Amino acid sequence: MxxxxxxxxxxxxxxxxxxxxxxxxxxxxxxxxxxxxxxxxxxxxxxxxxxxxxxxxxxxxxxxxxxxxxxxxxxxxxxxxxxxxxxxxxxxxxxxxxxxxxxxxxxxxxxxxxxxxxxxxxxxxxxxxENVSLKVRLSQHDKAQGIVTDDPEMKALLATLERVAPSDLPVLIQGETGTGKELVARGVHRLSPRGDQAFVAINCGAVPENLLESELFGHEKGAFTGALQRKPGLFEAADRGVLFLDEVGEIAPSVQIKLLRALETKEFFRVGGTRPVRSDVRLVSATNKDLKHATQTGEFREDLYYRLNGMTLRLPPLRERKNDIGLLARHFLDRHAPEKKLSARALQTLEQYSWPGNVRELMMLIQRACVLTTGDAIEAEDLPLDVRDQNWKSAAVRTGLTLAEMEKEYIETVLQEHEGHRGKTARALGIDPKTLYNKLGPERPRKKV
Incomplete structure (x- = not known):
């Protein structure tokens, strides 16, 4: 036979x-x-x-x-x-x-x-x-992008990723919003034996609690108002591939128990269904919460936490990756406006900023600067005011300056950024050059306006 x-x-x-x-x-x-x-x-x-x-x-x-x-x-x-x-x-x-x-x-x-x-x-x-899975993959623009880094901690994380990816261990990625958790998840998929199968992602925090179960497990026709036909869930779409649950800490307790069962038995029920559906997925999850602490407070099931935590990868925030700021900025610049350059003062300003929004904030900032900058180089003054002024503001508050002293200190800082050029300084401050002259005083040596 x-x-x-x-x-x-x-x-x-x-x-x-x-x-x-x-x-x-x-x-x-x-x-x-x-x-x-x-x-x-x-x-x-x-x-x-x-x-x-x-x-x-x-x-x-x-x-x-x-x-x-x-x-x-x-x-x-x-x-x-x-x-x-x-x-x-x-x-x-x-x-x-x-x-x-x-x-x-x-x-x-x-x-x-x-x-x-x-x-x-x-x-x-x-x-x-397979067509069902392909439709989901296309809707999510399944693009495997590389991770750009020169940071020792990130390099160590990627080395761990390369060792873990070939196994079928579940992976939990922890990191602040915007640090690139989905890129790491795609890296696990790309380097795993399931790399030629589906990578399906969902942000659990963006889906209302009453709809998340249906998104994950699907529903039967007539299961609820508006369920006009059977709909496969993401577990079915990711069969033999990787399912990525972003913000997994936001899942409600009622769905946590069903997720745990699906992971333990590889079976689940669609909403309104009476027959089990089998699905073989590798789970990669991500969170910006401390899930271990959440298990102690009762917000997250302890048994589910241990099921998700086969291996934990912790992503450092961008403020702790100073070496990567310039590297990433140039990477995004090459992608959106390869003909432009980043000036030394602009790069220094970026490296001094704290990046609360991490890599995502840096990416959007570079895109904005590419659109608004008319010259060949992005200068410090082309960056948003909150980025340029953060360090000066912090210093002013810490030293307890008066309002007049704070104004003078700020003008001096902006003047220094423009190498003593009063015309450029006045334009950056949004004031008339004569006003700037009066505030600086006649005793100060002048550069041309």
Missing amino acids: ADTSAVRMLVVEDDKALSEVLCDELRARGHMAVAAETVAEGREQLKQSDFEVALVDLMLPDGSGIDILRQIHEDDLPMEAIILTGYATVSTAIEAMKLGAYDYVTKPARMEEIEVLVQKAAEKSRLRR
């Missing part, structure tokens, strides 16, 4: 002897076969298990095989059906094909013929499932 892939099959046949023969032959060929003798039993099996192919007799004691086909069609199940009958007519064949039957065979049929049809139908079923 040729080497074929195992297929999950449902056999709906009222002739018990024939049903046993079919199931035994299918199992001998490596398939998983479940038997049902009536329409009612077949429908119940469809609710309880996930099949790829159904082999359905046309004539059944309590109805027709067409009823099984109609159920598969209405529930939008990602499976194919083959009609098996001794009563094939043109009209029944046409009706079966309209309802999505893959093909039909007439009794008595040879097992070799059935085997060929089963393999072809199973391949079509798998393509349908």
